Amino acid sequence: MLDLNGNPATSYDPVQKVWSGCSLHSLYNEELTVGQIIFRQLQRQPQRIFQISHTDNTRLTRFQMLQNAAKIGCYLRDQGFKKETDLVGLMARNSTHVGALAYGCLFNGTPFHAVNPNLEHKTIASLYKITRPRILCCDTTDYEKVKDIGASLGALIITVNGKLPGVLSVADLLQNPLPDDYEPAQFQRGVDRTMAILCSSGTTGTPKAVTLSNSRKLFEMHSTKSPGTFMANSHVAMLANCPKTSAQKLRSIKHLLFAGGHCLVATLKKMQSFLHGSGILRNAYGLTEVGTMVSYNYDTQSKPTSVGRLMANIRVKIVDSSGELQGPKGLGEILCHNGQPWSGYVGNPQATAEMRDSAGWYHTGDVGYFDEDHHLHIVERKKDMLKYLGMMYYPHEVEEVIGQMPDVAEVCVFGIFRETEGDAAAASVVLRSGSKLDPKHVEQYVRKNVSVQFKHLHGGVQFVPQLAKSANGKVNRQAVKAAYLRDATQS
Structure with missing residues (x-):
């Protein structure tokens, strides 16, 4: 829900000293998984272009993506992937079939553990030692990097973006026929089932394996039909200072959303000057553990240093170093609450308890404050990183x-x-x-x-x-x- 100026509606309780986003109810049945929802959506308008891969110069329609993902889901089902502990490790860069791999896992209710292939070998090995995937999916260029990891886990390795002699590839899986009656897996209270495992940013040490449930809040927190793009804050600076950047080349972008850190005000103004007509530069703040955005700044021109107001169903309080709750302009650690179940970090109950307390509040480790207009501002990290x-x-x-x-x-x-x-x-x-x-x-x-x-x-x-x-x-x-x-x- 937005206010009259198009910003997320945020309220403040001066007694409890808690800021809250608006309240929204789920649009979907709690028996459904995200995979089931995506499956039905892909069946609509089957000839519509769904994915454009700049890396491979390929295009896929909704029908083609549905077919590819369903074949992968069918393969996982036939391999006996039924339990939440039956995992797929996904360590691949953007290419044509990464989306189908993720959707195929979702169709089968199989959690995938996504790991950045640019991490050091020892970090990748330690992460997968925790979750122990049965299958590891990687690019051909990273095969040698993960071959020993797969062997230590007894995991099958599948290449994503090409073929290697004697190694199974995604292209091989897509040659399998798809049963006419294929349907995604169904579970009781699919909302509570683990959907994916992502890596924390590593701001408190080695990245942790963060569980995400099938909560539809992933979809319901924010949506837009206008052309837009998302990028890291450093990429905004690169784009703004690139000699080849022009308003003409960015004329189709109506919304440019960035996250991950701050940008200089001068850079934001320069980037805004390249956005054609009604194009708007936006900023967001969130945590992997929360599974979605915490706040969203719909217009950085009026408050360029803010990460915006709270998203729906999010509550935030500011606590100083002595444990005292702070009001507007009061500086302290940002604690947030999303009202959703969380299974924590895989194999790390101590870190789980440190991140989210018994009342469901996430201790972000970020220091910030709210201004008089209920806009959140991030000042710094509590710990070195x-x-x-x-x-x-x-x-x-x-x-x-x-x-x-x-x-x-x-x-x-x-x-x-x-x-x-x-x-x-x-x-x-x-x-x-x-x-x-x-x-x-x-x-x-x-x-x-x-x-x-x-x-x-x-x-x-x-x-x-x-x-x-x-x-x-x-x-x-x-x-x-x-x-x-x-x-x-x-x-």
């Missing part, structure tokens, strides 16, 4: 590598924010006496010993006589960073 080109990492992960160098006495790693990239890792290093080490040697050492580029020292290296420390003797990361930036400006 950096994000570069969309990939999360912790400073200590890079520090441990640099600390292995014999000439290094102390090291502090921090992020240098770059609008188009995110937090580029930089390091202040204290050398041992008599060392002849050069900053380039440190950068080269990290490149050699860290397999993923997003943890490399793109922000540079500085040698210092000592690191700033707090009264308790701990390195003061923010003070070290401030000194680094100050010296960089003066040099």
Whole structure:
């Protein structure tokens, strides 16, 4: 429900000190799964274009997607995938058949565990060790990367975007005939069944396996029929500063939604200037664990630093470090409540209890406040975490590598924010006496010993006589960073 200005309606209870989005009831029977709903929708207007893959230069109609997904669902059924613990691991980039794989799992009521293939091998292995999928789906380029993981789990590997000798592929599955009477699986209270397992962003350490139920709130929280697109905040900065960007090339976009972090106000204004006519730049805030958006800023022109008002059926309260509830303008941790069941993190009951308390409130770890118009503003994270080109990492992960160098006495790693990239890792290093080490040697050492580029020292290296420390003797990361930036400006 929107107010007269087209923004989500949000109310505030001054007694309870809780902000609430409007209340909406489900449109669907609770016996239905998301897979059953998608199956019926794909049967409508079968010749309508459903998917355009820029990667493969392919187009699929609703009928073609339905056929492909149903064949995969039928294959899973024939392989005995019946329990919620019968999982499919999905580790693939965008290509023609990724959607059919996900829909096929949904049709059969089979949870899929989606993992970013750009993660380090050890992280991927640890995630799949938790969920233990029976099938691993990957791109041909990642086959060697996951072959040993599949072997350790006894999992069958299926390639998604091509064929390899002796390896089953999605293309092979699509050659199977589809029974005329095929129907998606049905369950009692399908709403409570686990639909998928996604990875948390890793803001509190190694990514966790987050369960998502078949709640239709995934569909009902927001919808639009106007042409639009969704992208990360860093991509907005890249697009706004690209010399080839023009209003003419973006003329079909009516809504451009971004999430994942903040953008400079100047960048937002520049991006807005490229949106033709009534085109609007929008911002959203959400958590993987909640399964949907928490808030939505329908117009960043009036409040560019806000993530908007609350979505339907969402409640939020702000709690300061002493546990006191805050009113408007009061700063504290953002706690949110969506009224939905959550099975937690797979195999991690302690982290589950830390994320969502017994009353159903999610402890986001984000610090923020509401303004007088009930718009939510995010200020910072409670814990250290950096994000570069969309990939999360912790400073200590890079520090441990640099600390292995014999000439290094102390090291502090921090992020240098770059609008188009995110937090580029930089390091202040204290050398041992008599060392002849050069900053380039440190950068080269990290490149050699860290397999993923997003943890490399793109922000540079500085040698210092000592690191700033707090009264308790701990390195003061923010003070070290401030000194680094100050010296960089003066040099």
